[in-house]
Amino acid sequence: MNEHDMSLFWHLWVVVLTLGNIAGIYWLIRWTSKRRPGEVAEGAEMEHVWDGDLRDYNNPLPRWWLWMFYGTIVFALGYLTLFPGLGRFEGWLGWTQENQWEREVQRAEAQYGPIYANYAKQDVAALAANPEAVKTGRRLFLNYCASCHGSDARGARGFPNLTDGEWQWGGEPDTIKQTVLHGRQAIMPVRGLTGTLTDAEVDEVVHHVLSLSGRDADAGKAAAGQALFMAQCMACHGPEGKGNPMLGAPDLTNDIWLYGGGVEDIRKTISQGRQGLMPNFSDFLGEERVHLLAAYVYSLSQH
Numbered sequence: 001m002n003e004h005d006m007s008l009f010w011h012l013w014v015v016v017l018t019l020g021n022i023a024g025i026y027w028l029i030r031w032t033s034k035r036r037p038g039e040v041a042e043g044a045e046m047e048h049v050w051d052g053d054l055r056d057y058n059n060p061l062p063r064w065w066l067w068m069f070y071g072t073i074v075f076a077l078g079y080l081t082l083f084p085g086l087g088r089f090e091g092w093l094g095w096t097q098e099n100q101w102e103r104e105v106q107r108a109e110a111q112y113g114p115i116y117a118n119y120a121k122q123d124v125a126a127l128a129a130n131p132e133a134v135k136t137g138r139r140l141f142l143n144y145c146a147s148c149h150g151s152d153a154r155g156a157r158g159f160p161n162l163t164d165g166e167w168q169w170g171g172e173p174d175t176i177k178q179t180v181l182h183g184r185q186a187i188m189p190v191r192g193l194t195g196t197l198t199d200a201e202v203d204e205v206v207h208h209v210l211s212l213s214g215r216d217a218d219a220g221k222a223a224a225g226q227a228l229f230m231a232q233c234m235a236c237h238g239p240e241g242k243g244n245p246m247l248g249a250p251d252l253t254n255d256i257w258l259y260g261g262g263v264e265d266i267r268k269t270i271s272q273g274r275q276g277l278m279p280n281f282s283d284f285l286g287e288e289r290v291h292l293l294a295a296y297v298y299s300l301s302q303h
C-alpha cells in the first residue's frame with residue numbers, strides 16, 4: 001500500500017497500536033523482572049512440582065537475556081524512525097520500495113547497458129558463436145523464458161522445445177528475434193477450416209494425421225481422412241502436412257508434438273482447436289536484450 005493513501009484514522013490506528021505494543025513490552029519486562037513481597041528467595045525451590053519430579057526454581061532472567069529484550073526495543077524505535085512503518089510517517093531516510101527498485105535497475109543498466117549496446121551491433125548468428133554473449137543470453141533466458149520453456153529450453157506440453165531444430169514459426173536468426181520481439185498467436189481452428197467436421201470425420205482425419213508421421217493408423221479411415229485433410233487442413237498445413245511457418249502451422253510429419261501425438265491428443269487438438277500464445281517482449285525487455293536472447297535461442301539448435 002502507498003502510505004499516502006492511508007486515511008488519518010488508519011494512520012493513528014497503526015501508530016497507537018505499534019507504539020502501544022512497544023511500551024507494553026517494556027512494561028512487561030520491567031514487571032516480570034521485579035521482586036515482589038512474599039516471593040520465595042532467589043534460587044530457592046518453588047511450591048509446584050510438575051509431572052512428579054519437575055521442580056521450579058525462582059531464578060531471575062539472565063542479565064544478557066534481559067538486555068537483549070531491551071536491545072530489540074531500541075532497534076524497533078530506531079528502525080521506525082529511519083524507515084516507513086509508523087502509518088503515514090515516511091521515515092528520515094526517505095526509503096521506499098519503488099526507489100530501491102529504481103536504484104537497482106539503474107545500477108544494472110549502468111553495468112550491463114554498454115555490454116548489450118555493443119552486442120546489439122553484431123548480428124544474431126555471429127553472437128550465437130560468441131561464448132560470452134551466449135552466457136549472458138542464457139542468464140536472461142533463465143530469468144524471463146524458463147518459466148514456460150524450461151531452464152533447459154526443452155519445453156513441455158504446450159510450450160515448444162527450442163533445442164530440437166524444428167520450428168513452428170521459423171528458425172532463421174532474425175525470425176527468432178521477430179518471434180520474441182512481437183510474440184506469436186497460433187490459431188488452429190475447431191473442426192477444420194469450416195468448423196463443420198462431424199465426430200466420425202474427425203476420427204478419419206485423426207488417422208490420416210497418425211499416418212503422416214508413420215504412427216499406427218487404420219488404413220481405411222486414413223484414406224477417407226486424406227480427402228478431408230485436403231479440404232479442411234491443407235490451407236494451413238500444406239498438402240503433405242509439412243506445415244507453414246507464416247501461420248505457425250506445425251509440420252505434422254516429423255513426429256514432434258506440441259500437444260501430444262496419441263490418438264486422444266490429436267482428436268482433442270482437432271475437435272477443440274488450439275491457440276498457443278507466445279507473449280511479446282519488445283516493451284518489457286527492449287530490443288537489445290531480445291537481440292541477445294535470440295542469439296542464445298539460435299545457438300541451442302546449432303549443434
Ligand code: HEC
Binds near residue numbers: 206259277
Ligand atoms: C487456419 C489454419 C489451420 C487449419 C485450417 C488447421 N490447422 Fe492445425 N494447426 C494450425 C496451427 C497454427 C497450429 C499450432 C497451434 C498452436 O501452436 O497452438 C496447428 C496445430 C495442429 C496440430 C497439433 C500439432 C502438435 O504438434 O501437437 C495438429 C495435429 C493439427 N494442427 C492438425 C490439423 C488438422 C487435421 C486440420 C484439419 C482438420 C488442421 N490442423 C487445420 C493451423 C491450422
Ligand code: HEC
Binds near residue numbers: 179277279
Ligand atoms: C508465458 C509463457 C511463455 C514465456 C514466458 C515465453 N514463451 Fe516462448 N512460447 C510460448 C508458447 C506457448 C509458444 C508456442 C506458441 C505457439 O503455439 O505457436 C512459444 C514459442 C516460442 C518460440 C517459437 C518456437 C517455434 O517453434 O517457432 C520461440 C523462439 C520462443 N517462444 C522463445 C521465447 C523466449 C526467448 C522467451 C523469453 C524472452 C520466451 N519464449 C518466453 C510461451 C512462452
